[in-house]
Amino acid sequence: MPFTPVSQHIILELTALVGKDAVFTDEENLLKYSKDETEDLSFFPEVVLKPKTTEEISAVLKYCNEHHIAVTPRGGGTGLSGGALPVHGGVVLSLEKLNKIIEIDERNLQATVEPGVITEVFMNAVADKGLLYPVDPSSKGSCFIGGNMAHGSGGPRVVKYGTIREYVLNFEMVLANGEIIWTGANTLKYASGYNLTQLMIGSEGTLGIITKIVLKLIPQPLHNILLLGSFPTNEIACEAVSAIFRAGITPSALEFMERKGVEWVVENDGINFNLNPQAQAFLMIEVDGANMDMLFNDCEIINGVLEQYQCLEVLFADTATQKEELWKMRRTMAVSVKSNSVYKEEDTVVPRAELPKLINGIKEIGFRYGFDSVCYGHAGDGNLHVNIIKGNMSDYDWTHKLKDGIKEIFELTVKLGGTISGEHGIGLVQKEYMPIKYSEIHLNLMRGIKQVFDPNGILNPDKIF
Amino acid sequence: MPFTPVSQHIILELTALVGKDAVFTDEENLLKYSKDETEDLSFFPEVVLKPKTTEEISAVLKYCNEHHIAVTPRGGGTGLSGGALPVHGGVVLSLEKLNKIIEIDERNLQATVEPGVITEVFMNAVADKGLLYPVDPSSKGSCFIGGNMAHGSGGPRVVKYGTIREYVLNFEMVLANGEIIWTGANTLKYASGYNLTQLMIGSEGTLGIITKIVLKLIPQPLHNILLLGSFPTNEIACEAVSAIFRAGITPSALEFMERKGVEWVVENDGINFNLNPQAQAFLMIEVDGANMDMLFNDCEIINGVLEQYQCLEVLFADTATQKEELWKMRRTMAVSVKSNSVYKEEDTVVPRAELPKLINGIKEIGFRYGFDSVCYGHAGDGNLHVNIIKGNMSDYDWTHKLKDGIKEIFELTVKLGGTISGEHGIGLVQKEYMPIKYSEIHLNLMRGIKQVFDPNGILNPDKIF
Numbered sequence: 001m002p003f004t005p006v007s008q009h010i011i012l013e014l015t016a017l018v019g020k021d022a023v024f025t026d027e028e029n030l031l032k033y034s035k036d037e038t039e040d041l042s043f044f045p046e047v048v049l050k051p052k053t054t055e056e057i058s059a060v061l062k063y064c065n066e067h068h069i070a071v072t073p074r075g076g077g078t079g080l081s082g083g084a085l086p087v088h089g090g091v092v093l094s095l096e097k098l099n100k101i102i103e104i105d106e107r108n109l110q111a112t113v114e115p116g117v118i119t120e121v122f123m124n125a126v127a128d129k130g131l132l133y134p135v136d137p138s139s140k141g142s143c144f145i146g147g148n149m150a151h152g153s154g155g156p157r158v159v160k161y162g163t164i165r166e167y168v169l170n171f172e173m174v175l176a177n178g179e180i181i182w183t184g185a186n187t188l189k190y191a192s193g194y195n196l197t198q199l200m201i202g203s204e205g206t207l208g209i210i211t212k213i214v215l216k217l218i219p220q221p222l223h224n225i226l227l228l229g230s231f232p233t234n235e236i237a238c239e240a241v242s243a244i245f246r247a248g249i250t251p252s253a254l255e256f257m258e259r260k261g262v263e264w265v266v267e268n269d270g271i272n273f274n275l276n277p278q279a280q281a282f283l284m285i286e287v288d289g290a291n292m293d294m295l296f297n298d299c300e301i302i303n304g305v306l307e308q309y310q311c312l313e314v315l316f317a318d319t320a321t322q323k324e325e326l327w328k329m330r331r332t333m334a335v336s337v338k339s340n341s342v343y344k345e346e347d348t349v350v351p352r353a354e355l356p357k358l359i360n361g362i363k364e365i366g367f368r369y370g371f372d373s374v375c376y377g378h379a380g381d382g383n384l385h386v387n388i389i390k391g392n393m394s395d396y397d398w399t400h401k402l403k404d405g406i407k408e409i410f411e412l413t414v415k416l417g418g419t420i421s422g423e424h425g426i427g428l429v430q431k432e433y434m435p436i437k438y439s440e441i442h443l444n445l446m447r448g449i450k451q452v453f454d455p456n457g458i459l460n461p462d463k464i465f
Numbered sequence: 466m467p468f469t470p471v472s473q474h475i476i477l478e479l480t481a482l483v484g485k486d487a488v489f490t491d492e493e494n495l496l497k498y499s500k501d502e503t504e505d506l507s508f509f510p511e512v513v514l515k516p517k518t519t520e521e522i523s524a525v526l527k528y529c530n531e532h533h534i535a536v537t538p539r540g541g542g543t544g545l546s547g548g549a550l551p552v553h554g555g556v557v558l559s560l561e562k563l564n565k566i567i568e569i570d571e572r573n574l575q576a577t578v579e580p581g582v583i584t585e586v587f588m589n590a591v592a593d594k595g596l597l598y599p600v601d602p603s604s605k606g607s608c609f610i611g612g613n614m615a616h617g618s619g620g621p622r623v624v625k626y627g628t629i630r631e632y633v634l635n636f637e638m639v640l641a642n643g644e645i646i647w648t649g650a651n652t653l654k655y656a657s658g659y660n661l662t663q664l665m666i667g668s669e670g671t672l673g674i675i676t677k678i679v680l681k682l683i684p685q686p687l688h689n690i691l692l693l694g695s696f697p698t699n700e701i702a703c704e705a706v707s708a709i710f711r712a713g714i715t716p717s718a719l720e721f722m723e724r725k726g727v728e729w730v731v732e733n734d735g736i737n738f739n740l741n742p743q744a745q746a747f748l749m750i751e752v753d754g755a756n757m758d759m760l761f762n763d764c765e766i767i768n769g770v771l772e773q774y775q776c777l778e779v780l781f782a783d784t785a786t787q788k789e790e791l792w793k794m795r796r797t798m799a800v801s802v803k804s805n806s807v808y809k810e811e812d813t814v815v816p817r818a819e820l821p822k823l824i825n826g827i828k829e830i831g832f833r834y835g836f837d838s839v840c841y842g843h844a845g846d847g848n849l850h851v852n853i854i855k856g857n858m859s860d861y862d863w864t865h866k867l868k869d870g871i872k873e874i875f876e877l878t879v880k881l882g883g884t885i886s887g888e889h890g891i892g893l894v895q896k897e898y899m900p901i902k903y904s905e906i907h908l909n910l911m912r913g914i915k916q917v918f919d920p921n922g923i924l925n926p927d928k929i930f
Contacts, residue, residue: 106711107707108707130713152656152660158653162631166631184884187846187848188848189617189847190887191618191619191889192884193903193911193929193930195663198660198663202656202658219710219713219715245574245684246572290713291758291762294755297756349650351570351651351652352653381652381653382652382653383653383654417650418650422655423654425656426656426657426658441644445661445917445918446658448917449664449914449917451913451917452914453913464659465658
């Protein structure tokens with residue numbers, strides 16, 4: 001059944017539910033909310049709503065459910081899989097006004113936030129109290145915690161601290177029909193029926209709208225050391241990754257960067273970094289903890305491993321500024337690649353010791369299809385972001401042949417025990433690749449769950465499957 | 466629709482699927498599989514099957530689904546909520562023959578096991594390779610990893626290392642209709658559609674049968690220190706719990722024990738322990754890590770906190786034997802209480818700083834209803850096992866009035882931000898209390914999910930809701 005177009009009458013009724021200041025139909029807003037950070041896609045909503053309370057969201061969903069109007073929830077708009085794009089028009093429901101940190105509970109090491117809180121704002125607020133919330137995607141300066149939840153976000157510290165999945169204890173959600181539930185309890189353990197909290201994480205706004213989140217916090221580690229090793233080939237750098245863990249070290253970050261990415265960042269972002277001409281790949285390694293002697297000891301062990309893997313040189317970031325600079329290099333890489341070329345980003349993930357096979361395979365597939373790629377990512381988790389560069393590929397091949405190449409990359413990923421997205425989600429742009437990973441039986445279970453939560457299919461329609 | 470009774474003809478057909486040596490209808494087996502560790506409940510199955518392969522399980526489920534025969538999956542039979550009891554007779558499907566450790570992958574720090582592997586056997590196997598699998602319920606010597614998954618099990622180390630939820634990467638399951646899927650990928654990150662792996666954890670055998678499990682492993686910490694502090698009251702001991710975390714320490718175990726529990730263990734299990742006459746409550750605290758100096762430093766901080774909370778004395782376990790003895794004291798407490806009195810065990814969990822309110826409330830409720838209780842548990846997680854002792858309560862009150870008292874305990878738990886089970890699950894015996902925690906809307910979502918996975922309702926019927 002097609003969705004109901006948003007008439008002037010409907011806009012008036014929605015306005016009655018959320019107030020005039022929360023309803024937007026001007027061109028500027030419609031354009032802004034037609035996009036996220038996913039390549040060049042654009043789908044215009046018919047109306048943008050920016051409600052301020054759970055109750056308003058409940059009223060909107062109840063109305064849209066009864067009138068069969070498509071609702072696309074939206075966080076910070078930093079998604080890389082098109083998850084926030086209103087492909088059927090309808091309502092974009094932005095959570096940006098639900099942006100309060102409701103409580104930081106130092107007694108229980110927990111916090112309660114609204115979904116529109118910017119991740120970095122929250123990280124800083126808890127850091128001020130000596131606490132750590134370690135889920136920091138590259139987009140932390142603009143992404144929302146609600147969006148992080150919807151995508152099961154990670155970031156560089158997953159390798160030691162886990163994804164957002166390990167920090168969400170409980171949340172309030174509005175169901176498609178407007179009903180409101182809390183999914184779990186504010187506890188570190190929970191064995192009381194099906195875990196809807198965990199099911200919702202990564203469901204990309206297709207099962208309900210998150211309106212409050214209870215998060216676990218941990219003590220802030222007092223010290224960290226950051227180092228950068230350079231390697232003669234991608235493969236050797238990737239081999240060093242799992243060797244570090246096998247030596248008994250669990251770094252707080254272990255990032256891989258290909259030379260081309262570093263070159264572009266150095267050129268575009270004025271980062272002061274002396275590129276060794278032999279270096280083809282880099283590992284950025286951070287260890288953290290309460291005791292500097294222990295960290296120096298960890299670094300000695302890491303150094304020993306790197307030497308075994310033909311490491312060309314190791315750079316220690318001595319000062320806070322140097323650390324900042326190195327992290328900036330890694331964090332701006334996505335934007336830098338984007339500004340250099342038409343590109344597509346894929347978010348592959350495999351068991352970490354399979355990284356060498358993955359990166360070699362990607363290059364070999366690129367060679368056959370005629371595309372170049374810049375790879376970087378959270379190598380400690382086996383998570384490699386593959387930026388496919390249009391370069392000299394013809395427009396025809398880019399539009400028609402590339403898909404087969406991407407399909408081959410995902411087939412390789414799955415063959416190596418991995419999956420087609422580690423942290424970016426499926427959204428719109430990856431859903432055609434889902435059958436590579438999932439049987440129809442498996443997809444039907446997902447569709448069945450969707451049907452239970454959203455029988456009329458109004459929530460973020462046509463995403464994931 | 467009532468389930469089909471298991472006729473002689475059905476037994477012959479099941480025998481054709483799994484072989485004669487896997488079908489049991491003798492009295493001894495039927496009696497054994499009529500019980501688990503839950504109080505005094507007993508429900509006889511009509512037949513016990515002990516298949517050896519995923520394919521056999523698939524064939525059994527397909528058959529039972531088509532013939533509407535109830536199937537109750539069973540792990541080690543150590544459950545405390547009646548989850549493995551065949552309340553409708555039918556088939557008990559024991560996973561005990563699927564007991565192989567298929568692979569310990571040291572390159573990726575992962576292992577693949579069958580569900581019937583005994584938890585401690587697996588822990589020892591990975592420890593031999595310098596690795597840690599930290600999910601160790603008290604029943605680790607006899608419970609199965611598959612059962613741990615079905616219940617989302619924890620144990621004393623959750624406080625630092627997390628529950629089994631953080632160690633399961635992927636698994637193979639057989640659906641009610643016999644179809645076989647893998648739920649996820651062998652990766653540390655996963656943002657590829659609804660997370661069926663996480664949904665299945667804690668689903669108590671109602672959604673499918675687990676047949677292979679991929680687990681994450683971590684490096685074994687080299688050292689640990691174990692200490693025992695004694696306190697003048699339960700409340701003060703519970704207050705010290707959250708203070709330890711606020712001092713920046715994350716212990717690898719933080720267990721609470723009430724005096725009565727310790728007394729019984731000392732009497733029954735011949736444990737050599739000198740009970741201070743003033744001590745009413747105990748905290749067992751373990752720290753672990755790579756460096757003894759750091760651990761001594763942690764212990765100094767902990768000592769400082771304990772002093773602030775009127776700690777009477779602190780006992781350090783100096784040798785491996787002393788550590789063993791202290792852990793034995795804690796681990797045998799459930800069995801010891803059971804052998805001393807008719808009892809009921811409840812598995813309350815709250816945010817950890819609410820423990821003092823919880824334990825005071827439990828005692829106050831007990832006083833009003835006339836029951837005594839022995840409390841102990843994973844205080845670091847806010848998880849308190851409440852052993853309600855029949856003592857002088859009349860049989861009539863025990864049968865008729867106690868329920869209201871338990872209801873009040875759970876109402877208090879939920880009011881404090883907690884839930885009605887932290888790690889034992891709902892199974893049969895807690896399901897009547899589910900409405901304390903969940904609205905009908907919430908329960909209907911769970912029922913809807915059940916319907917998607919098991920439309921004929923053959924898998925572990927009448928459990929959870």
